[in-house]
Amino acid sequence: MTLLKKMSVWVAYLAVLLLLPQLFDSILAISVFNQMAIAIVFALSYNMLLGQGGMLSFGHAVYFGMGGFLAVHALLMLETETVHFSIIWIPLIGGLFGLLAAIFIGSFSTRKAGTVFAMISLGIGELIAASSLIFVDFFGGEAGISGDRTYGPTFFGIDFAQNVEVYYLAAGWVFISTVFMYLFTQTPAGRMANAVRDNPVRAEFIGYSARHVRFISFCASGLFAGIAGGLFALNYEFITEENLNAATSGRVLLMAYIGGLGYFIGPIIGAVLLTLMNSLLSNYTELWMLYLGILFLLTVMFLPRGFAGFIMMHQLAWVRGKLRDLVVPYLMTGIPALTFMLSLIALIELVHAEAESLHIYGLTLDPSLEGTWIVLVVIAAAALYGTRRSLPQLRAAWHSANHIPDEER
Amino acid sequence: MLDVLIFATLNGVVTGLLLFMLAAGLTLIFSMMGVLNFAHASFYMLGAYCAYSISLYFGFWVGLLVAPLIVGVLGALIERYGLRRVHQSGHVAELVFTFGLAFLIEESVQFFWGRDTKNYQSPDILDFALFTLFGQEFSAYRGFMIAISVGIFIGLYFVLTRTRIGIIIQAAITHPKTVANLGHNVPLIFMGVFGAGTALAGLAGVIAGPVLTTFPGMAVVLGSIVFVIVVIGGLGSLAGAFIASLLIGLLQSYAIASDVGMQDLLNVFGIDFPYDHPLADLWGLTLPQIAPILPFLLLILVLIFRPTGLLGKREE
Amino acid sequence: MAILSLKNVHKSFGNTQIIRGVSLDIEQGEKHAIIGPNGAGKSTLYHLISGLYRVTSGTIELRQQPIHNRAPYEISRLGLARSFQVTNIFPRLNVFENVRCALLWSHGFRYSFWHLLGRQGELNDSAMHVLDQIGLKDKARYPAGELAYAQQRALELGIAIASGAEVIMLDEPVAGMSHSEAENAVQLIRRITEGKTLVMVEHDMNIVFDVADRITVLVYGEVIASDVPAAIRGNPKVQEAYLGEVATSA
Numbered sequence: 001m002t003l004l005k006k007m008s009v010w011v012a013y014l015a016v017l018l019l020l021p022q023l024f025d026s027i028l029a030i031s032v033f034n035q036m037a038i039a040i041v042f043a044l045s046y047n048m049l050l051g052q053g054g055m056l057s058f059g060h061a062v063y064f065g066m067g068g069f070l071a072v073h074a075l076l077m078l079e080t081e082t083v084h085f086s087i088i089w090i091p092l093i094g095g096l097f098g099l100l101a102a103i104f105i106g107s108f109s110t111r112k113a114g115t116v117f118a119m120i121s122l123g124i125g126e127l128i129a130a131s132s133l134i135f136v137d138f139f140g141g142e143a144g145i146s147g148d149r150t151y152g153p154t155f156f157g158i159d160f161a162q163n164v165e166v167y168y169l170a171a172g173w174v175f176i177s178t179v180f181m182y183l184f185t186q187t188p189a190g191r192m193a194n195a196v197r198d199n200p201v202r203a204e205f206i207g208y209s210a211r212h213v214r215f216i217s218f219c220a221s222g223l224f225a226g227i228a229g230g231l232f233a234l235n236y237e238f239i240t241e242e243n244l245n246a247a248t249s250g251r252v253l254l255m256a257y258i259g260g261l262g263y264f265i266g267p268i269i270g271a272v273l274l275t276l277m278n279s280l281l282s283n284y285t286e287l288w289m290l291y292l293g294i295l296f297l298l299t300v301m302f303l304p305r306g307f308a309g310f311i312m313m314h315q316l317a318w319v320r321g322k323l324r325d326l327v328v329p330y331l332m333t334g335i336p337a338l339t340f341m342l343s344l345i346a347l348i349e350l351v352h353a354e355a356e357s358l359h360i361y362g363l364t365l366d367p368s369l370e371g372t373w374i375v376l377v378v379i380a381a382a383a384l385y386g387t388r389r390s391l392p393q394l395r396a397a398w399h400s401a402n403h404i405p406d407e408e409r
Numbered sequence: 410m411l412d413v414l415i416f417a418t419l420n421g422v423v424t425g426l427l428l429f430m431l432a433a434g435l436t437l438i439f440s441m442m443g444v445l446n447f448a449h450a451s452f453y454m455l456g457a458y459c460a461y462s463i464s465l466y467f468g469f470w471v472g473l474l475v476a477p478l479i480v481g482v483l484g485a486l487i488e489r490y491g492l493r494r495v496h497q498s499g500h501v502a503e504l505v506f507t508f509g510l511a512f513l514i515e516e517s518v519q520f521f522w523g524r525d526t527k528n529y530q531s532p533d534i535l536d537f538a539l540f541t542l543f544g545q546e547f548s549a550y551r552g553f554m555i556a557i558s559v560g561i562f563i564g565l566y567f568v569l570t571r572t573r574i575g576i577i578i579q580a581a582i583t584h585p586k587t588v589a590n591l592g593h594n595v596p597l598i599f600m601g602v603f604g605a606g607t608a609l610a611g612l613a614g615v616i617a618g619p620v621l622t623t624f625p626g627m628a629v630v631l632g633s634i635v636f637v638i639v640v641i642g643g644l645g646s647l648a649g650a651f652i653a654s655l656l657i658g659l660l661q662s663y664a665i666a667s668d669v670g671m672q673d674l675l676n677v678f679g680i681d682f683p684y685d686h687p688l689a690d691l692w693g694l695t696l697p698q699i700a701p702i703l704p705f706l707l708l709i710l711v712l713i714f715r716p717t718g719l720l721g722k723r724e725e
Numbered sequence: 726m727a728i729l730s731l732k733n734v735h736k737s738f739g740n741t742q743i744i745r746g747v748s749l750d751i752e753q754g755e756k757h758a759i760i761g762p763n764g765a766g767k768s769t770l771y772h773l774i775s776g777l778y779r780v781t782s783g784t785i786e787l788r789q790q791p792i793h794n795r796a797p798y799e800i801s802r803l804g805l806a807r808s809f810q811v812t813n814i815f816p817r818l819n820v821f822e823n824v825r826c827a828l829l830w831s832h833g834f835r836y837s838f839w840h841l842l843g844r845q846g847e848l849n850d851s852a853m854h855v856l857d858q859i860g861l862k863d864k865a866r867y868p869a870g871e872l873a874y875a876q877q878r879a880l881e882l883g884i885a886i887a888s889g890a891e892v893i894m895l896d897e898p899v900a901g902m903s904h905s906e907a908e909n910a911v912q913l914i915r916r917i918t919e920g921k922t923l924v925m926v927e928h929d930m931n932i933v934f935d936v937a938d939r940i941t942v943l944v945y946g947e948v949i950a951s952d953v954p955a956a957i958r959g960n961p962k963v964q965e966a967y968l969g970e971v972a973t974s975a
Contacts, residue, residue, distance in 0.1 A: 056501050058508075108713050115445060116716055118504060119640050123708040126633050130702040134694065188829045189838040191818075195826045198815040204797035205775065205807060206888060207830030216836055246633070250512065257505060262817075290520055293513030300506045301491060304498045352520065 010179065017171040021164050028279070030163045034235045036275045037170035038228050041177045043255040043267035045224035050253075051261035052185060053217040054197030055110070056118045059125025060225060060252050065244020066101045066128075067094030067226025069139060071233035075147030086155045091173045091230035098226015099219055106218035111211055113200060122246075129245035144240025147233070160234075170231050177224055182264055184220055193217040254292070258299050260306025269307050287352060291345070313402075322401035329390070329397040336386030343380040350376070412543035417666035418659065423551050425658025426558035430613035431635045432642065432650040433565060434606030440645040441581055441602045443500060444492070447507035450632030451514035452607040456480045456614025457623045458522050461529035469532035477612040484607025488600050511628065519625050531619040554616050561609065562651070569647075578602065637708040643718025652719060660707075661700050670695030727786075728753040728922050729774070729805075729892055734783035734793070736766075736773055736946075743769045745946040746783070751939075753891075756923045758933045761943035762966070767926045768810060770943065771896055775807045776800040787892065802830060806890035810897045810926075812877045814884065816870030820861050823869050823880055825852040827887035852887070858917055859883040860909075875906045879913065886917045894924040899932065911936065934958070942966070 020033050042064055049055045071094040077083045109120040132139035139145070150161050158165050184190045192213045196203045200210035233239050242248065251274070259270020274292070281288040303310050317323050342361065349358055350367050358365045365372050435449045459479050460472035467475075487510065495506045531550040538546035569575040577598065581588040589595045614627075621627060638657055642649030672695075711718060727750035736744040743766045751757045759767055772778040774785055776797035785793040792800050815823050825848065832848050834840055842848070856862045859879045864872060869880060878898065885893055898914060899907040911932055914923070927933050933940060934954045941951040944966045950957055957963055 050501075054501070056504060111713075112716065114500065115504070115644070116712060118445075119636065120709060120712050122633060122636065123705045123712070127702050127705040127709065130705070134698055134702075183841065184838055186841050186843060187838045188834040188840060188842065189836050191822065191826060191842060192829065192836070194818055194822070195815045198817050199813065201777075201797075202809075202813045202815065202884070203826075205801050206827040206884065207798050207801040208836075209796065209798045212836060216838060220838070246629075250508065253505070253508065254512075287516075287520060290513070290516040293509065293516045296509040297491070297506065297513055300502060300509055301494050304495075304502055348520075 013178070014175050017175055018168070020171075021167055025164070027163070030167055032275060032279045034163060034167050034170055035279060036272055037167065037174045038231045038235065039252075039255060039271035039275050040174055040268050041224055041231065042228035042252050043259065043271040044178060044181050044264075045221045045228060046252045046256045047261060047264075047267040048181065048184070048193075048217055048221040048224070050256060051263070051266065052190065052197065053193040053214060053221075054113050055121075055214060055218065056114075057121040057249070058118055058246065058253070059121035059123075059128075059249050060221075061244045061246070061248035062105070062125055062128045063098040063101055063222040063225035064229040064232070064248065064252075065132075065239065065241075067098040067229030068233045068239040068243055069145065069229075070094055070097035070226075071230040072145050072147045072237075072239050073138075075149060075151070075233065075237070076145070078152040079148055081151075085152060087149050087152050087160060087234065088155050088169055088172075090149075090234050091227045094230025094233065095223045095227035098229060099223040101226075102219045102222020106215050106222070110214035110218050113197075113210075113214065125244075125246055125249055129241060132241040132244060139241060142241065144238055144242075146238035149234055149237055163235075166235055170235065173227060173231055177227055178268075181220075181224060185264060189213065189216045254296050258296060258306055260303075260308025260310075260312075262305065263308035263312060266306050266308035273307070285349065287348065290348070317401040320401070325401050326397055329394040332390040333387055333394045336383045336390065340380055340383035340387055343376050343383060347373075347376050347380065412545060413666050415542060416545055416547075417662045419547060419551070420666075421659035421662030422655065423554055423658070424662060425655035426555055426562075427613055427617050428631075428635060428638055428658055429651050429654035430558055430561055431610050431631065432638045432654050433561075433647060434609035435635055435639050436642070436645060436647050436650045437578070437602055438606040439639065441578065442492075442496075442503075442599055444503045444507065445636070445639070445644075446603075446606070447504060447632075447636075448510035448514060449507075449607070449610050450628040450635055451511045452480050452484055452610040453614040453617070453631060454518060454625075454628040455483070455514060456611030457529065457618030457627065458518055458527070458614075459611070460615040460618060461527045461623050462522075464529065469530075473612075473615050476615050477608045480611025480614075481604045481608025484611075485600050485604030488603035492603070493596065493599075511632065515625060515628060522625075524625055526622055526624040527618075529618045529623040550620065554620070557612075557616055561612070565647075574598075574601075634704055637704045639718075640708055641704075641711050641718055643720040646718065646720040649718055649720030657704050657707075660703055664696045664700035664703055667696045670698075726753065727751060728788055729924070730786045730789075731774070732784045732786075734770075734773060734785060735781045736769055736778060737781050743946050744773065744781075747943070747946070747948055749941060749948060749951060751892075751922060751924060753922055754920065756918070756925070756936055756938045758925045758927060758937035758940045759943055760927070760930075760933055760940060764945075765943040766946040767943055768896065769946075771807065771894060771926065774800075775805065775894065801888070801890070804888075804891040805894065806885045806888050806892070807894040808881050808885040808896055808898060810900060812874075812881050814869045814877060814880055816868070818869060819866050820869050820872065820880060821852055821856065821865040824855045824883050824887050825849070827884040828852055828855070831888040831890075855883050855887050858886075859913060875902055875910075878902065878910065882910075882913065882917065890921075892922045892924065893918055896926050897928065898925065899927065899929060907932070 021030055024030075024033075042060075045063075046057070046060050049057050049060065071090045074083070074090055074093045075087070078085075078087065105124055109117060109124065133141060149166070150159050160166055160169065185194075192203065192208050193216070195206075196208070196210045196213045203210050203213065229239075229243070232243065255270040255274045256267045257270070258273060259268065260266025277288060277292060281291070285291075299306060305312070314323060314326075317326060346358075346360055346365065349360055350365060350372070353367055356367070358367065365376075367373075431449060431453055435446055438444060438446050438449075456476050460469075460476035463472035463475055491510070492503060492506060495502050535548075535550040535553050537549050539549040539552040540547055567575075569579055577588060577593055581595075581598065618627075621630075634657065638653040639650055641656070642651070642653035729749075729751040731747055731749040734744055734747045735742065747770060759770065761767055769778065773780050773793070776792070776795055776799070780793045783793070784791055787800070787803055787805055790803065792803060792805070815826065818826070825842065828848060828851055832845075832851070834845075834848075853862065853865070856865055859882055861872075861876060861879060861883065864876065869877065872880065878901075882895070882898060885895065895914065899910045902910060907929065914925075915936065923936075925933075925936065937954060939952065940954055940957045942949050942957065942960075942963050949966060950960050950963050952960070
């Protein structure tokens with residue numbers, strides 16, 4: 001890619017970040033954007049570990065939460081005027097504390113990758129989460145700790161009382177963090193992280209200690225997770241044990257995985273997608289976590305490289321101008337597959353609704369009528385049959401679009 | 410003091426044996442397939458819920474027999490149609506798959522059974538005191554739990570050492586590739602072991618449900634502890650898992666029963682401290698307070714100083 | 726002056742002695758082949774020298790510096806590079822990145838996270854030069870894991886020589902190649918190890934006698950002979966232990 005092309009991607013990214021609140025300015029939208037901003041930085045930092053460095057962590061929320069806790073303590077110190085600085089620096093404080101925690105923990109946990117690393121991360125995650133309920137002074141027990149972001153000097157007259165002001169601050173941090181995390185992948189340390197992920201033994205024979213390489217990625221990842229934690233603290237003005245426990249660690253794994261590990265843009269897609277699901281879908285159904293679980297398992301099984309990987313799969317067909325050949329087969333399979341999914345969701349919701357009538361897709365379904373069930377099951381079965389019937393054609397079309405004939409090689 | 414010690418020991422043994430039932434299945438699955446099944450405790454939870462539903466219609470004893478079978482079949486199906494597909498993407502993908510499975514099972518349980526705690530009861534026949542010591546009763550149901558666990562342990566030992574399939578499994582633990590080369594149907598064995606392992610977890614759920622309460626969080630409560638056990642015992646070592654199970658069971662039981670704390674330790678050295686000190690939380694720590702984190706502390710120490718665990722041989 | 730020197734090196738796994746007191750001096754600029762029947766301990770010896778295994782006893786020196794029981798990355802930094810018998814590359818990185826990673830340490834980048842690789846003209850030129858040498862220039866952007874076998878072997882060589890190490894140890898570099906592929910590979914090895922010290926384990930005797938200045942014969946973890954090719958060919962002990970079977974079968 002030429003420099004100009006590269007720069008234009010970044011300019012577009014910044015423009016989207018800045019224009020979002022202009023396009024959607026409801027309170028809900030701003031709150032969703034703030035969550036997205038936090039999730040993007042957090043998920044990208046997780047990808048540094050798993051996607052770029054091959055370290056599967058079940059305790060990444062520790063660095064997010066630690067950063068967040070210190071950020072809230074910093075807010076409290078601003079309130080008591082122990083310190084004096086603008087709150088725009090709060091995420092950096094979170095980041096530095098995340099880095100500190102990562103330096104300490106990484107010094108022994110990065111010795112091995114694979115299962116051993118995963119287990120240590122799990123153990124540390126549980127340990128810190130449990131400790132946070134014991135050390136009430138710092139963690140505030142189950143209730144957590146809260147602060148107020150309006151203290152301290154204003155930043156060019158902005159006091160960050162409004163959520164939208166916090167959004168612009170967060171957008172700035174997201175942009176800076178994204179740029180630096182991307183640049184990291186282009187440095188010797190970042191590239192060696194890929195090499196160690198692929199083949200740690202061989203990396204040792206070209207002069208690099210796999211452990212040191214992992215340690216550097218681990219620290220960088222802790223830094224950015226801490227920044228995300230600081231952004232969380234600024235947005236919500238409180239933080240609790242929940243923000244550093246296993247559930248939060250699991251959520252970031254889901255985001256990065258569904259978005260696509262190994263691709264820089266993957267975690268961004270995952271963060272946006274999951275935040276949208278979280279905040280929008282949860283308005284429509286209590287069962288969104290169930291759907292999330294299903295989505296996640298399907299991703300692991302059928303799209304091991306996530307959504308970004310799925311998009312990248314079309315690169316070759318696109319370069320060869322064969323993308324058009326795929327449209328019809330995609331529709332032939334996609335429409336019945338979508339119908340199957342929707343009817344299945346309707347069935348699940350119907351079971352969940354028990355006696356009450358269900359409003360879904362603009363229809364009202366009555367669970368007490370047998371006909372409702374029969375029609376839905378028939379539609380689902382027919383759609384499943386249609387999907388399976390059309391699948392071979394899709395495969396064939398896919399193969400011909402992506403297979404390079406030998407004479408072109 | 411003696412009564413506390415004896416009951417703490419008994420409770421520790423009950424917990425330890427229960428943990429072993431989970432750890433045994435997890436170890437078998439890991440030994441065979443190289444997969445740490447993150448969802449193992451979820452199958453334990455499924456066992457409890459299935460048995461609860463069955464017990465409503467047919468009573469506890471039918472549930473005891475049928476629920477583990479249902480869970481085992483479900484486990485085998487998940488191995489066949491889910492895990493096997495992911496297998497080609499490597500161990501990390503498998504671990505992530507089982508992680509997602511745990512997530513999905515927890516949500517499914519809430520979908521089918523709701524979020525509230527279920528009133529899953531131990532059978533009336535076992536509702537008496539097995540013996541009374543120092544005025545404290547030891548319930549017959551706990552005795553029954555010990556009996557079942559020990560029975561399973563003996564049965565497992567017998568199957569693994571005396572039967573053809575057991576010998577194949579044992580061989581596969583140490584030399585997985587050779588066993589495949591000898592022409593055994595390894596995928597089928599995998600499916601069987603996964604099914605058997607999850608059935609064991611289901612059985613543990615059936616008998617633990619009435620004591621440890623049947624609620625959607627029960628998998629999370631036990632899940633990571635079982636992980637800790639198989640790692641401390643040494644990945645792939647059944648004997649190690651047994652020792653570690655009892656160790657963790659007793660450790661937690663003693664820690665909860667004791668009432669010593671940092672304060673006592675400091676008093677021994679004649680150190681006094683102010684109550685308003687910023688680190689007062691640290692000085693005020695008591696053993697029962699830190700009981701939940703002891704297993705994880707142990708896990709980290711073991712992984713740092715002896716990554717192969719107590720009796721393990723393979724590191725990955 | 727010997728650049729690589731082994732003195733009475735022993736290695737046992739449990740009660741099994743694999744290397745039973747190997748002493749060996751390899752001179753600067755020498756092309757040295759190590760041969761021996763299967764199970765003689767050749768690969769173990771390689772792993773000992775390159776730091777993958779710890780020695781049970783004895784010393785290994787590289788330019789008079791003891792290197793035994795040091796980590797592979799330290800030994801690599803001292804100027805000893807090796808290839809592997811089983812292809813051992815970075816499969817998800819592209820071919821260019823594979824070679825560039827192998828160049829990083831010797832170009833002094835260490836663990837830098839403040840240099841952008843795209844801007845290191847000299848580094849990138851060297852990487853392209855290595856690719857040119859191993860004939861993979863037109864495959865630079867291919868994921869390494871998708872190369873054909875012989876190309877992966879060439880890349881394996883490229884990674885080993887990229888750092889410009891003084892001593893290059895190749896472990897069966899032409900194993901599994903067709904005759905013409907092997908011939909090309911030997912040409913390549915000659916070209917890229919010019920002026921350097923080459924240690925090579927190889928089963929193909931034509932190649933060994935063609936390339937090597939000296940040959941060491943290892944049998945059951947012991948050196949039974951170490952001499953110039955002509956002397957090795959005439960050595961009755963070697964013929965009995967090893968070459969005899971080759972001579973009759975060839």
